[in-house]
Amino acid sequence: MVDLIWRWTPLEEIEGKVTRGEAWGAQTGSKDAVRTLNTLQTNASYLEQVKRQRGDPQMQLEAMELYLARSGLQVEDLDRLNIIHITGTKGKGSTCAFTERILRNYGLKTGFFSSPHLVQVRERIRINGQPISPELFTKHFWHLYHRLEETKDSNSCVSMPTYFRFLTLMAFHIFLQEKVDLAVVEVGIGGAYDCTNIVRKPVACGVSSLGIDHTNLLGDTMEKIAWQKGGIFKRGVPAFTVLQPDGPLAVLRERAEQTSCPLYLCPPLEALEEGGPPLTLGLEGDHQRSNAALALQLAHCWLQQKDRQGVGEVKASRPSLVWQLPLAPVFQPTPHMRxxxxxxxxxxxxxxxxxxxxxxxxxxxxxxxxxxxCVRWFRQALNRHKEPRSGTEVRVLLFNATGDRDAAALLKLLQPCQFDYAVFCPNLIEVSSMDNADQQNFTVTLDQVLLRCLEHQQHWNRLDEEQACPEPGGPVSLLLAPRPAHSHSTSSLVFSCISQALQWISQGRDPVFHPRSPPRSLFAHPVAGSGANVLREAAAIHVLVTGSLHLVGGVLKLLEPSLSQ
Structure with missing residues (x-):
């Protein structure tokens, strides 16, 4: 194992660098709108603000309702959107995507509000599955921005909503003006005090799998987190959840009873497949079956509530014995659903x-x-798509983690994948992101994000040492059989940005990714140089990018240039 600290250029040179974005000067159109949006604070500073306001979190919803009124809407106006409101820790975005796609197949005009975005902020607001156009984004952004400026209270220290609140307001305005038949709305963080929770009469609510995340905001146990998630339940509005651990499931049930909300437990996807062909999912991974099961129930419920035809014949409905929750109906998925x-x-x-x-x-x-x-999916994908090749096969991890995530715990879970190289970099596309307005984050410095990456590298190296020298008599991992050709320890590197990490990993062998010429010092370190030789000669290179949606978004921006158009 090589304990390598890799930075290709000193920080003082980075901070003094003049970028193309600075040289171009002020931009017009959608880029100008996005830059102005960024001044309303990014997600990180929003979290800090929420933490400071936790003494009276109800004030957050009251403030959101005030912003809504200042924008020209009342809470009752949102009832016209026929909203499906979805929360959860894992899979809520995928559940939203499944739900929206099913209902769009019925010929319905759909709105879809999600977060975060991967490449462009416009992705957060979709009509019929497509991000809104730059023109529509620009038009509605400035209309809302100027409206809020005109109605601000001179006695108030806060005249504009924060980043996520502003986008939530903007989504509501766009969906109403575009006259969507329904809107699928993903909760930002938690549920009870999330700004999307000003919706009073959704058609249905969903809770995907629960886990531990955002503990500084939602609590440090799954029961506390379940209490927050159950805050989206509304009186008389059907709600659905997938199977959860006993404690959190009991909390969801209590929350539903307190609000007179009928809560149902989704039967597994296998129950809906009985008597018919298996369901094919557009998203890979066994864990997506739980998300798909929840999406089917939400779509089925919405169609029933709106008296639509072709909702699927109910096959059975039996009481559930799990925390006395009734089981959602088992029905035959229609061709539109499939x-x-x-x-x-x-x-x-x-x-x-x-x-x-x-x-x-x-x-x-x-x-x-x-x-x-993710690890289960990656291993299965490696086996499923394994092709006979002559030559070396190399596995590379590209990782970053942000916020209050326990990076050491996440990295330990990734160890069984037996990577040959572990690469760490911040969620920055280039060393300066001034010309990437959608990726700008004003709440962290380059020093901070690079130090975090160096900590990740140190965690990985310690874990690698422990794996290479297990304690005598200690447990033996049975997750993966040893790979004799790759029995050496992982080499680790830290790069200053995503672009440089991808340049090193791809070695010019990706037919789509064509970066500018790398700096001469990029491969100067012995490990970077020797690794470059290995990657250039490898018959197959498998790269897992994980740990952060923002990291994945930056990688996609470079690997799929069409997403930026």
Whole structure:
């Protein structure tokens, strides 16, 4: 193992560098709108603000309602959107994507609000599955921005909503003006005090799998987190959840009873497949079956509530014995539902890109349970797509973690994949992101993010040493059989940005990724140089990108240039 600290250029040179974005000066159109949006604070500073306000979190919802009124809408106006409101720790975005695609297959005009974005902020607001156009984004951004400026209270110290609140307001305005038949709305963080929870009369609510995340905001146990998630339940509005651990499931049941919300437990996907062909999912990974089961129930419920035809024949409905929750109906999925599940796309989640000798595995897993699911998917994908090749096969991990995530715990879960190289970099596309407005983050410095990456490298190296020298008589891992050709320890590197990490990993062998010429010092270190030789000669290179959706988004921006258009 090589304990390598890799930075190709000193920080003082980075901070003094003049970028193309600075040289271009002020931008117009959608880029200008995005830059102005960024001044309303990014997610990291929003979290800090929420933490400071936790003494009276109800004030957050009251403030959001005030912003809504200042924007020209009342809470009752949102009832016209026929909303499906979805929360959870793992898979809520995928559940939203499945649900939206199913209902779009019925010829319905859909709105879809999600977070975070991967490449462009416009992805967060979709009409019929497509991100809104730059023109529509620009039009509605400035209309809302100026409206809020005109109605601000001179006595108030806060005249504009924060980044996520602003986008939530903007989504509501766009969906109403575009006259969507329904809107699928993903909760940002938690549920009870999330700004999307000003919705009073959704058509249905869903809770995907629960886990530990955002503990500084939601609590440090799954029961506390379940209490927050159950805050989206509304009186008389059907709600659905997948199977959860006993404690959190009991909390969800109590929350539902307190609000007179009928809560149902989703039967597994296998129950809906009985008597028919198996369901094909557009998203890979066994864990997506739980998300698909929840999406089917939400779509089925919405169609029933709106008296739509072709909702699927109910096959059975039996009481559940799990915390006395009734089981949601078992029905025969319709062709529209089947095709919707099959055609669902959700970038950056169990996504595979095959490019010549390189195969990129992209998954934004960032909690312990989601990383475990990612590892299972990655191993299965390696076995499923294994092709007979003569020559060396190399496995590379590209990782970053942000916020309050326990990076050491996540990295330990990734160890059984037996990577040949572990690469760490910040969620920065280039050393300066001034010309990438959608990726800008004003809340952290380059020093901070690079130090975090160096900590990740140190965690990995310690874990690698422990794996190489197990304690006598200690347990033996049975997760993967040893690979004699790769029995050496992992080499680790830290790069200053995503672009440089991809340049080193791809070695010019990705037919789509064509970066500018790398600096001469990029391969100057002996390990970087020797690794470059290995990668250039490898018959197959398997790269897992995980730990952060923002990292995955930066990688996608470089590997799929069409997403930036």
């Amino acid at each position: 095709h919707g599940l099959r055609d669902t796309e959700w970038l950056g989640r169990t996504q595979v890109l095959r490019r010549g000798p390189l195969t990129w595995y992209l998954d934004g897993a960032h909690t312990s349970s989601s990383v475990q699911a």
